[in-house]
Amino acid sequence: MSRPQDPHRPFFPFGNPFRMISSKGSRLPERLLSLLISFEETLAERVRKLIPKDSDEVLSLSWMNLAMDSLCETHSGVKNLITELEIPVSDWDEKWIDVYLDISVNLLDLCIAFSSQLTKLNQGHLLLQCVLHNLNSSSPKQFVRARSSLDSWRQHINAKNPRVESCQSILDNLVRSLDLPKVKNSAKGKVLMRALYGVKVVTVFICSVFAAAFSGSAKNLLDLSISDTLPWRPAFSDLQANVNGEVRNVFGCGRVTVLKELDAVAVSIKKLYPMIQDGLEPVEVEQFKKFIIDLGKQEEKLSEGLDRLTKSVDGFFKIVLTGRDALLCNLRETGTESMVGSNSEQLVGR
Template sequence: MSRPQEPHRPFFSFGNPFRILSPKSSQLSPRLRSQLNAFEETLLERLQKLTPKDKDDVLSLAWMKLAMESLSEGHNDVKNLITELELPVSDWDEKWIDVYLDISVKLLDICIVFSSELTRINQGNLLLQCLLHNLESNSPDQFTRARSSLDSWRRHINSKNPRVETCKPILDSLVESLNLPKVKNSAKGKVLMHAMYGAKVETVYICSVFASAFCGSAKNLVELTIPDSLSWAQAFTNLQTNMNTEIRNIFSQGEVTVLKELGAVNACLEKLYPMLEDELVPVDVESFKSSVSDLRRMTEKLTQGLDLLTKEVDGFFKLVLTGRDALLCNLRAPGTPPDTMLGRNVEGQALS
């Protein structure tokens, strides 16, 4: 996974974003207000869907897949809104473009980090498969080989990925980017800025959860404060409060592996390890076979979850990259026809 290097464009801080996030202004036409309401209602529904119903959902691969799907849907919603607004890139304020390019490159960077960690965890799966092969064989030295595979897996899964440490400065910058540029004399621009704000809040928060899960620390969790006037504010606050409380509780217990599926595999291995200490066949053969069966089942669940999540992360990366490329193409094409707009001219593009 790689991205092209673009010349750095300056990042601007635009002051208090809440001033432009007041309740729907009378300056908006009924059509624009309806379009913004539809976007925010969908955002609210996605946030409610992400709020875990059970604490076991927190930091599970299934929840993380759902969260990444939600981000892709949100960015697609912004793309579709731009198309509906019929807002050509030629009408974009330069400040909007600077913000967009700055945020999109940071999202690409953090996706690369997430993919790197998922790849590292998947490499541990190869050790688990080797372990299972040894446990299920009938060779004289099966337990010696199994212990060796188990020790290798422990060392690998407890090692740290240095790339994950780069998440903190990226997240800090993304939080700063929630400051929005002021919009003057453009009702469509105000609708766009409102939509961008919603998509960015969800994106920044979800990325902070992923970064926390992968680094094994709550230091990457963010606590975002958003205006109460937003229709989706309560749904977001509920999600953030529930997730952050449970994540901090998980870390306070000193869990070695915070991802639920990894934890389940680790529990099976802890049960098996004492049975492998002797050179001879375990005394309780039935218990041994049951433990091996449980390990295989948990390993398959982990493998499937990792594969699905990796596809979602890759898909989100491509979505952001395609949207960025589409915008840059528009900016480089003088005299672009009015009907060639970001959101219409490239399939699958998105606004971050």
């Protein structure tokens, strides 16, 4: 349940995406219907794989890595669908191009924000390495240095990241883009727009969870209301309910940080910190050593998780970027770039 001070932001789509396929006189040819069904079944299966088996998975770096890898596969899948639909860029409606390009810009901005936060967290790794090095010394001066490094780590981790703070407005832009442009007299266009709708919904939701985790604010979470007629809706609803519910529970319990691996490091530090204030009593030495070993293990898990997630976010950035660049190149080659005028110019300059 969400807390009163953290109201979630519902979204109700203005139209039924399924209506584009089933309206009178617009039944899809068998080949196109088969492509759409296959795409949506695959989307549903990817979503089901992200449903956490237990609450400990939510907001763990391993789950976030799985989610980002799933986005990479989904966006690669829609690129393949575009190829299979055999829609020349010259046949694309201006509104389709605007939708595709606007979304890509927002996704690239989110990737930059996420990468910025991951870089920041990785920089904290160096401070923890200094802490561990100093704590393995018996010199009282080294304990003072270790305590200073721990203070610096806490300040570094708790400092706000302006790029992450901007995620909410970017997510709002993406939510507004969920309303699909109308497609007339193009069966292929209807398939494309409906497939893009599914991709957008899943992408916006996962990015909202990332933004919440990195910003430490449940305000970034989204609750998206999806038409019952969409075949991937049950899996998505289960995923959204499970993940959002647990994220809000985590925010409500007052943890130092919501990322599981980062919180484990913070807990280890909390145990160690009082023991290096004024030196060690002999009876505390063995317990002190155990705490150091535990911190080392938790720090290693955090570092490995951050490295994997950084690579996944970079991979997603490249997929979005190459897809956008390929479309812009095709627009130039076919002389249709003028159709999107200022939008294209903005994108080329970014």
